[in-house]
Amino acid sequence: MEIRTYPSRYLEKAVQEFAKLPGIGQKTAFRLVLHLLKQNNSEISGFTSALSELKEHIRICKRCHNLSDSDICNICSNASRNSRLVCVVESFKEVMAIENTMRFNGLYHVLGGLISPMDGIGPSELNISSLEKRIQEEEVNEVIMALSTTMEGETTGLYLFRKLSAFNANITTLARGVSVGDHLEYTDELTLGQSIINRVAYKG
Amino acid sequence: MEIRTYPSRYLEKAVQEFAKLPGIGQKTAFRLVLHLLKQNNSEISGFTSALSELKEHIRICKRCHNLSDSDICNICSNASRNSRLVCVVESFKEVMAIENTMRFNGLYHVLGGLISPMDGIGPSELNISSLEKRIQEEEVNEVIMALSTTMEGETTGLYLFRKLSAFNANITTLARGVSVGDHLEYTDELTLGQSIINRVAYKG
Numbered sequence: 001m002e003i004r005t006y007p008s009r010y011l012e013k014a015v016q017e018f019a020k021l022p023g024i025g026q027k028t029a030f031r032l033v034l035h036l037l038k039q040n041n042s043e044i045s046g047f048t049s050a051l052s053e054l055k056e057h058i059r060i061c062k063r064c065h066n067l068s069d070s071d072i073c074n075i076c077s078n079a080s081r082n083s084r085l086v087c088v089v090e091s092f093k094e095v096m097a098i099e100n101t102m103r104f105n106g107l108y109h110v111l112g113g114l115i116s117p118m119d120g121i122g123p124s125e126l127n128i129s130s131l132e133k134r135i136q137e138e139e140v141n142e143v144i145m146a147l148s149t150t151m152e153g154e155t156t157g158l159y160l161f162r163k164l165s166a167f168n169a170n171i172t173t174l175a176r177g178v179s180v181g182d183h184l185e186y187t188d189e190l191t192l193g194q195s196i197i198n199r200v201a202y203k204g
Numbered sequence: 205m206e207i208r209t210y211p212s213r214y215l216e217k218a219v220q221e222f223a224k225l226p227g228i229g230q231k232t233a234f235r236l237v238l239h240l241l242k243q244n245n246s247e248i249s250g251f252t253s254a255l256s257e258l259k260e261h262i263r264i265c266k267r268c269h270n271l272s273d274s275d276i277c278n279i280c281s282n283a284s285r286n287s288r289l290v291c292v293v294e295s296f297k298e299v300m301a302i303e304n305t306m307r308f309n310g311l312y313h314v315l316g317g318l319i320s321p322m323d324g325i326g327p328s329e330l331n332i333s334s335l336e337k338r339i340q341e342e343e344v345n346e347v348i349m350a351l352s353t354t355m356e357g358e359t360t361g362l363y364l365f366r367k368l369s370a371f372n373a374n375i376t377t378l379a380r381g382v383s384v385g386d387h388l389e390y391t392d393e394l395t396l397g398q399s400i401i402n403r404v405a406y407k408g
């Protein structure tokens with residue numbers, strides 16, 4: 001049902017703004033606005049100021065292009081991390097995913113996308129020249145390519161592999177294999193095939 | 205999966221604020237914030253100012269207690285509406301629902317709740333004395349009780365019926381019957397029974 005009659009245009013405006021968000025319909029927007037209406041002023045201003053400050057304060061790290069609160073992000077400025085190991089990712093979302101594993105102690109380099117001729121994104125649109133500069137200037141030992149196993153991810157990986165072979169750094173990629181918790185009978189055959197070829201010594 | 209590592213505390217703050225909303229988990233909150241992050245400043249400030257203005261400008265109509273942008277709401281101040289016909293409802297949500305039907309040309313009176321001893325809500329918590337005052341001063345002809353068919357709605361209806369019988373106004377209630385589009389075999393027996401008792405002349 002469409003809501004046609006609002007008792008207040010401020011209420012209507014707020015609902016319309018919420019309904020612009022992805023996956024939020026008019027009914028849900030109305031429910032969210034009613035919730036906010038019941039909150040006191042300080043809670044609403046907490047909400048709105050968090051959103052205004054977001055756009056105002058957020059930066060891109062000048063070294064790795066990750067999202068950051070300052071010119072150089074927390075990861076790049078952490079002296080206990082191995083700056084000679086660089087993990088190349090598509091966006092800050094992959095940085096978050098890998099950081100969440102708490103298994104990686106190197107730095108990142110955010111490409112800002114993947115090569116996709118269909119979308120008109122070529123290598124020059126990505127943060128590749130800054131990656132080459134980093135590999136040279138920061139004497140990087142190893143570049144891990146942590147890209148999605150999609151057409152775009154594979155194309156970008158191949159391009160980078162050719163481009164970065166000129167440097168004195170090992171180029172590695174994420175292990176492909178059966179996911180933890182996967183049932184073998186449902187694993188796709190490409191993954192299962194690669195996991196047999198790249199089998200590793202059993203660690204009981 | 206819980207998100208543990210944010211690249212920016214402003215991002216984290218914004219996600220936490222969104223995740224306070226009902227039905228919005230951390231993942232959805234993150235998706236919504238990323239969407240806002242991609243918008244330009246004017247769109248974000250449109251969103252935040254709509255929310256700040258909401259609480260700041262919204263009023264309660266002094267006549268009918270509906271939500272309003274001014275001291276007297278649009279419905280009460282509309283001279284083409286019948287001010288001697290008053291529809292009593294629980295909250296502004298029922299006003300919106302009835303206005304949406306575009307079948308009612310009278311005014312409303314918002315009780316601000318229903319009598320519910322379980323929740324400690326008695327008649328004195330509701331806008332009943334102002335309703336009595338209106339019936340007298342505005343020479344109301346008919347009071348329609350449009351309350352939910354729940355225990356609380358029926359209790360409130362009975363209370364009001366007794367209270368308002370002292371006045372010189374007809375007291376009516378919404379017709380109970382089979383909903384438009386309902387299959388008879390699935391209609392509950394109370395509703396079906398009432399709809400037979402209250403049967404009306406067939407208008408072909």
